[in-house]
Amino acid sequence: MVEPYYRDDLVTLHHGNAEDVARTLDSGSVQTIVTSPPYFGLRDYGEEGQIGAESTVVDYVWNLVELFRELRRVLADDGTLWLNLGDSYATGSASGSQGRSGQRKDRSFTAAAMPARGGGVAPKNLLGVPWRVALSLQEDGWILRSDIIWAKKNVMPESVSDRPTKAHEYLFLFAKSPRYYYDAKAIEEDADPASAARYKGTFGNGKQAEVSKTELQRTIVSGEREYTGKRNKRDVWTVATQPFPGAHFAVYPPELIRPCILAGSRRGDVVLDPFSGSGTTGAVATQEGRRYVGVDLNRGYLDLSLRTRFAQPVLDLTGGDA
DSSP states (O other): OOOOSOOOOOEEEEESSHHHHHTOOTTTHHHHHHHHEOOTTTOSSSTOOTTTSSSHHHHHHHHHHHHHHHHHEEEEEEEEEEEEEEOOBSSSSSSGTTTTTOOOOOOOOOOOSSSOOSSOOOOHHHBOHHHHHHHHHTTTTTTEEEEEEEEOOOOOOOOOOOSSSEEEEEEEESSSSSSSOSSSGGGGGEOOGGGGGGGGGETTEEEBOOOOOOTTTOEEETEEOOOOOOOOSSSSOOOOOOSSSSSOOOOHHHHHHHHHHHHHOTTOOOOEEETOTTHHHHHHHHHOOEEEEEEEHHHHHHHHHHHHTSSSSSBOTTTOOO
């Protein structure tokens, strides 16, 4: 048994290669995985064996497939994987590299620092990395349930004039088994009040919906069923990026992943991030009364997360603030 880098009642952090650490974790010990691997060819984190620094996109995809194959064993049978990925561009040289310190804090992209290799992809091509990974995971046995668009409200402009500025990333929902835990009610969103009138047709059990003036924005009654002004969460999530006061440039906003944790786990469940980084996943997980297991190849990022993400009190698992 490998001793963790840090452990308390709610947070466990491991230092090392994600796949190596995954082999030491118990089967079925994690309810949901919420993570964002380093993007292909975008940035050098200065660690030997780091994912994202492969010479070809094919190697990058394969390394992620192997990692998540091992993590599928660690995941509960009714567990889910939420995977955030951005895309990269092929270049003919390293001129597009942002190096160890240049990635924009809003996670937008310039061209990737990679040769034009891997399936004969010519320079300037968008590589389609998120979908390459998603379909490869599907072929490896994962059930791909949803492709969610993260629409960025405050994306920074790019220095390009021959294509639109990229203002979105992907968040994929995978399941280990056909029947899996998913709390749709926990992430319901407000319905558009103007849409309520459209429910005047058949609703629920086929009876005519009745819309009162006072309840138009709140409730539509149809027989014994009730429309409460909420709707099932859509697959386009508009979330603003947020600056992070630390030496980590690839930080997703807490409100992007909060729905993943709320829908994919119960209070007291274990949430895993194999690319823990600054600890955003862990911070949200503990705020919502979950336990957290984080893994990172960079010891400095683990220390950063301990100083910035886990310094505040977390919620008591039984309910209420600690």
